[in-house]
Amino acid sequence: MEISFIHCADLHLDSPMVGLKNLPVTLHTKLKESTFTAFKKVIDTAISKKVDFMIIAGDIYDGEDRSIKAQIRFRDEMLRLEEKQIEVYLVHGNHDHLNGSWVQIELPPNVHVFPSMVSVKQFVKNNLSVNLYGFSYETRHVKERKIDEYARRDPAHFHIGILHGNLEGSTEHSSYAPFQVKDLLAKKMDYWALGHIHKRGILESIPPIVYPGNIQGRHKKETAIKGCYYVELREGDASLEFIPTSVVIWEIVKIDASTVKTFNDLYMLCRKQIDEIGDGKSSFIITLEIEQLRIEESFLESDLLEILQQDEVDADSFVWVSSIKLQENTVWLKENLLRESAFYEELFAVTKDSELLNEAVAPLFQHPKVHRFLEELTAEEKKELAEEAEDLLLTMLVKSGR
Structure with missing residues (x-):
């Protein structure tokens, strides 16, 4: 049988x-x-x-x-x-x-x-x-x-x-x-x-x-x-x-940028990784996590992201960079800020305050028309929101010259 x-x-x-x-x-x-x-x-x-x-x-x-x-x-x-x-x-x-x-x-x-x-x-x-x-x-x-x-x-x-x-x-x-x-x-x-x-x-x-x-x-x-x-x-x-059965595949791609000396070096390294992912059959949406970056040139992730996105216009098979994270830079910046002042310690603590998070999302979950489409946040989702809040805070501090 x-x-x-x-x-x-x-x-x-x-x-x-x-x-x-x-x-x-x-x-x-x-x-x-x-x-x-x-x-x-x-x-x-x-x-x-x-x-x-x-x-x-x-x-x-x-x-x-x-x-x-x-x-x-x-x-x-x-x-x-x-x-x-x-x-x-x-x-x-x-x-x-x-x-x-x-x-x-x-x-x-x-x-x-x-x-x-x-x-x-x-x-x-x-x-x-x-x-x-x-x-x-x-x-x-x-x-x-x-x-x-x-x-x-x-x-x-x-x-x-x-x-x-x-x-x-x-x-x-x-x-x-x-x-x-x-x-x-x-x-x-x-x-x-x-x-x-x-x-x-x-x-x-x-x-x-x-x-x-x-x-x-x-x-x-x-x-x-x-x-x-x-x-x-x-x-x-x-x-x-x-x-x-995937038509579009989502991936996180880690890039070791320890040998990078200029912005052009970084761009070429990213471009090489993207080209290696594309197989001409499947499409990909990727997040680039750049580690060990130590260059003096000043630039924002948004600049690199915009340039890489301009390269991808093929509708049949593409590798689209949805976001870029400079992993090591944010760690280094956070450590320096924490040493600099107790104010920053309190500031970063806010991003992990679960009560504040619940207060922030409460209007959505209490909305008479929206709440029925939402599921309660899991512990994993709350952790990710806290990490994203911290990343956003660090990005704002970089832009402000900190």
Whole structure:
């Protein structure tokens, strides 16, 4: 007995891709279309591999309003699968929960959507049967341990759990539908199809407990190649193949500038790194982290950034530098300022004050129309905001002549 399927999650179709400055129109269009293009690659793989079915483990859409454009594009891909007699089993997650407000586009009959209660749906092909278990988020914030409601129901040749949730103790994402690995193992499933965490990871091999990650990175924190898994499941055995789907790849590139003596040297070194990244096939959006820079020439990161961005105008494949960080310079400057005066120690302490951070973002979370689109900040996100605030403060001090 053997079955094959595609496991994907966190499509975030029609994600707005905000926060990029000076991006040319052609490049921005490609980035805006990237989630749809990546999903088409997923469907192409399902068809070419002739899978039995597909699993989508939550967050098909980027927001609870589910834009009509995103729904129609999703339906069109489902129709392609229907033509090939491929079934789809999906759950909705915290971003596209069931209580959102949207104009609903009807999906074809090959698409099976799990309700808000943990339920079982059965796939049958010839003499083979598969029980799939899952639930869709009824509201944006599901904090309870929904894993406790999963229960294997025999008879079936294979049992697959679908869960959009967070591993307890992880701080990268909001702690929704929390679970521990031992909880999943206790349910005696043959495969766990997880969603919610955008970083790919296999928590266990026997049975496979898998986060496929999202199919397309949406910002600088979602680095590396994204994709889905093609799975072949046999009795007591499973094989997994990662399928890359990224249209645009986000990367952090570190540059050792210890030998640089002039601005031109620095530019040429950056240019060389950028050229080595580009492969003529994929597009990249990168953050340059320049270390060990010790030149006397005075310049701002914005000058170097503008020059490097002017070089990239190819819409087919590009390497776009979104930002530059002078790592060593900021460390050196901060240390000198702290030695100079206790005032700067108090100033930098402000950037790490969690109460001030909560006060600063409170108007957004309390706004009657905006708050429903926001998720609470994780510990990781608060740490990153503090680091960005400190970087901004140092940049302002550099510009002021400190």
